[in-house]
Amino acid sequence: MHSEPAVQIAGLVKRYDDKPAVDGLDLTIARGAITAVLGPNGAGKTTTIETCEGYRRPDAGTVHVLGLDPVAQNAALRPRIGVMLQSGGVYAGARAVEMLRHTAKLHAHPLDVDALVERLGLGSCGRTTYRRLSGGQQQRLALAMAVVGRPELVFLDEPTAGLDPQARRATWELVRDLRRDGVTVVVTTHHMDEAEQLADHVAIVDRGKVIANGTPEELCRGGAENALRFDGPPGLDLGPLLKELPEGATATETSPGSYRIEAPVDPRLVATVTGWCAASGILPERLSVQRRSLEDVFLDLTGRELRS
Numbered sequence: 001m002h003s004e005p006a007v008q009i010a011g012l013v014k015r016y017d018d019k020p021a022v023d024g025l026d027l028t029i030a031r032g033a034i035t036a037v038l039g040p041n042g043a044g045k046t047t048t049i050e051t052c053e054g055y056r057r058p059d060a061g062t063v064h065v066l067g068l069d070p071v072a073q074n075a076a077l078r079p080r081i082g083v084m085l086q087s088g089g090v091y092a093g094a095r096a097v098e099m100l101r102h103t104a105k106l107h108a109h110p111l112d113v114d115a116l117v118e119r120l121g122l123g124s125c126g127r128t129t130y131r132r133l134s135g136g137q138q139q140r141l142a143l144a145m146a147v148v149g150r151p152e153l154v155f156l157d158e159p160t161a162g163l164d165p166q167a168r169r170a171t172w173e174l175v176r177d178l179r180r181d182g183v184t185v186v187v188t189t190h191h192m193d194e195a196e197q198l199a200d201h202v203a204i205v206d207r208g209k210v211i212a213n214g215t216p217e218e219l220c221r222g223g224a225e226n227a228l229r230f231d232g233p234p235g236l237d238l239g240p241l242l243k244e245l246p247e248g249a250t251a252t253e254t255s256p257g258s259y260r261i262e263a264p265v266d267p268r269l270v271a272t273v274t275g276w277c278a279a280s281g282i283l284p285e286r287l288s289v290q291r292r293s294l295e296d297v298f299l300d301l302t303g304r305e306l307r308s
C-alpha cells in the first residue's frame with residue numbers, strides 16, 4: 001500500500017483569456033479509492049482533470065500524479081493512467097472492438113477484452129466504426145479504452161452523461177470492480193446521486209476551488225436535514241427521551257404533535273426513539289428519516305442549486 005497520494009494538487013490556477021477556470025484549487029486524492037469531483041457546469045472540473053493528465057499546463061500551483069509532474073514527466077506517467085475524456089479522443093474511422101483489442105495489446109497486463117465488451121454491452125458493435133456508434137456506445141467504448149490496460153489510476157470525465165439507466169448501472173459496477181482490483185478512480189460528475197452512490201470521497205468544486213471535501217457521510221453529517229420526525233400526541237415531555245439520545249442531539253416539538261429529533265440518523269437512533277415511544281405507550285405516526293444530501297450541502301455552501 002502506497003502512503004503517497006495518487007494526486008496532489010496545491011494552489012492550482014488555470015486561466016483562459018485571463019479568466020480563471022481554476023482559481024487556487026487544493027486537492028489530495030488517496031490511492032485505491034473512488035473520488036468524485038462534483039460541481040456544477042463550468043466549475044473547473046474538466047480543466048483540473050486535464051491538468052492532471054498533462055493536457056494543460058498550470059498557470060500557477062503544483063500538480064503531482066502518482067508522484068510525477070504530468071507535463072514534465074508525461075512519458076513516464078502516461079502508461080500508468082487511464083483517461084476517459086468528455087469528447088472523443090478516439091479515431092472516428094476505426095472499428096470499435098478492433099481498436100479496443102489493439103489498445104489492450106499495447107499493455108503488459110490488459111483486462112480480458114471479450115469480458116469487457118460483454119460487460120459494457122458492446123458485443124453488437126464489433127465491426128462498427130466509432131463514428132457510427134450511438135452516443136451511449138461511444139461513451140462506453142471510451143470507458144473500455146480507458147480501463148483495458150489495467151492502469152493504476154483512471155480519470156473518468158462525466159462517464160455516465162447521456163447514458164440510459166442500465167448502461168449507467170453497468171458503468172458504476174465496472175468502476176466498483178476497478179476499486180476492488182486496487183485501481184484509484186477519479187470521476188467528475190455533476191450528478192450528486194452518482195457521487196453518493198459511487199464515491200468513497202467527494203470533493204465539491206465551485207468557481208475553480210474545492211469548497212468541501214470528505215466522505216459522503218462526513219459531508220452530509222449535521223445540519224437540519226439529518227433528522228428523524230414523527231407525529232404523536234401533543235405536549236409530550238421529551239426530557240426523558242433526550243437523556244437516551246447521543247450527545248449533541250436535540251428533540252423538539254416543531255408544531256403541536258409533530259416531533260423532530262436532530263442527530264446523526266442510524267438504526268440505533270431509530271431503535272432508541274421507537275423504544276422510548278413503546279415504553280411511553282405512544283404510537284409514532286409518520287415516522288420518517290430526513291437525510292441531508294450532497295445537493296443540500298452544496299446549497300448550504302453556495303446558496304445555489306447544483307443542477308445545471
Ligand SMILES: Nc1ncnc2c1ncn2[C@@H]1O[C@H](COP(=O)(O)OP(=O)(O)OP(=O)(O)O)[C@@H](O)[C@H]1O
Binds near residue numbers: 040044045046
Ligand atoms: N478551452 C477553453 N477556452 C476558454 N474557456 C474555457 C476552455 N475550457 C473551459 N473554459 C471555461 O473555463 C471554465 C471551467 O470549465 P470546465 O470545463 O473546466 O468546467 P467543468 O466543471 O468541467 O464544467 P462541465 O461540467 O460543464 O464540464 C468555464 O467557464 C469554461 O467556459
